[in-house]
Amino acid sequence: MKTRLSRLRLWPRSLTFRVIAFSTVWAILTLVVIFTLITTLYRQASERGFDSLLSAHLFNLIGSVGISDNGALTGAPDLGDLRFSEPNSGWYWSVEPASEDVHGELHSSSMTTSILSPSVAEVPFNANFQRSYSTEGIKGEQVEVFESEFVLDAKNRAARFRVMGNHSELEQEIASFQRRLLTYLSLFGVGMIAINAIAILLGLQPLRRVRNALAMVREGTAHRLDGSFPAEIEPLANETNALIENNRRIVERSRTQVGNLAHSLKTPLAVLINEGRALGGAKGQLIAEQAASMQKQVDHYLQRARVAAQRDSVVFRTPVSPLVERMARVLQKLNPQAKLSLSLPPGEIVFAGEREDLEELLGNLLENAMKWAKSAVAVSVAVVPGSINQFEIVIEDDGPGIPEEKAREALKRGRRLDETKPGTGLGLAIVADLVNEYGGVLALERSGMGGLRAVVRLRSLQ
Secondary structure: OHHHHHHHHHHHHOHHHHHHHHHHHHHHHHHHHHHHHHHHHHHHHHHHHHHHHHHHHHHHHHHHOEEOOOOEEEOOOOOOOHHHOOOOOOOEEEEEEOOOOOEOOEEOOOOOOOOOOOOOOOOOOOOOOEEEEEEEOOOOOEEEEEEEEEEOOOOOOEEEEEEEEEHHHHHHHHHHHHHHHHHHHHHHHHHHHHHHHHHHHHHOHHHHHHHHHHHHHHHOOOOOOOOOOOOOOHHHHHHHHHHHHHHHHHHHHHHHHHHHHHHHHHHHHHHHHHHHHHHOHHHHHHHHHHHHHHHHHHHHHHHHHHHHHHOOOOOOOEEHHHHHHHHHHHHHHHOOOOEEEEEOOOOOOEEOOOHHHHHHHHHHHHHHHHHHOOOEEEEEEEEOOOOOOEEEEEEEEOOOOOOHHHHHHHOOOOOOOOOOOOOOOOHHHHHHHHHHHOOOEEEEEEOOOOOEEEEEEEEEEO
């Protein structure tokens, strides 16, 4: 669960997330612009067509109406649209006198009552004696009105012609078109975003292969990045392989130098020890003891040099539980007087380091606990709570323990708090150096069993 939460926190920093998010936002903005542009153009075209239709009906109406000798309006206009004959349909026409010597009124059968129009002062006629405006229809609908005054004969007798179209129907048609367009664009957008995401994921797949290959190198299951990579990533893989190989050469060279130094010092120190013993007396004993101390110190610092050389390596991995079990069995056989209890985690924990180092670390702590325990030693291994790449080893005993004020002194090289027990005083110092070289933490505390509680925290591989 914590690993999942950690990945969710890192997800906004992911290159995949950024590319998909950017492309998705861009696709949505593009579709919004397309939707706005298409609906605007459709509205403009629909309104132009609506106006053209009303204008054509107006001229048809003017051509269908005449005037008699006594000034009465005559004619039976048929505009070719059934909506003008449907009562209160929102589509109407009317012809009214515009001069004093004209009488009578004509209107469509759909117009069951008169419709108010604004005064000429409010909406004036243009140079062609035409005007257009919107008003409320009979049923409360919005109607668009095209109106014109036209002279019917040589006596300058004029009439006012009006053609009205249901603008609410036009708005409904536009709204319906917008809904259909929005549905189609939404489906298209979802499909486009999905295809785009799939294409990005497939395009970034080589980076995942590089990451997995690096994880295998870090875990020690591979020694280089193998496989074919795209031209953009292949230089990165080649440089990484070169870096891994260079790191391996450095480690091997350090090991060789450590071995050479140990070998070159081994014989002179052995000679000094033998000569001191052969010489006898106080001086001989002093020479032998100092030579033996030099040998231990050389071994100690050579160990530190080896660990420092390999600390940053990415190819070492050591399963913890099997190693702890094996060492616990060995120490239990060597120290049957103390009962050793072991608690191991159900899952696998892998130490990010070399097996020999973990063996030496555990060996010193277990040997120390067995030496000082009265009757019981407890060893437990667990993942550090709240961490995804750390584990801890806890070793407790029921011995006398170490006072808190002397815990730091016990970690000093060659320092022994009790000279009555056998030992060199280097065990805890070696443990402290190993833990420090691996970037871990060593704590010496008071155990609930009454003795010492040593807690070691080290880095693990996920």
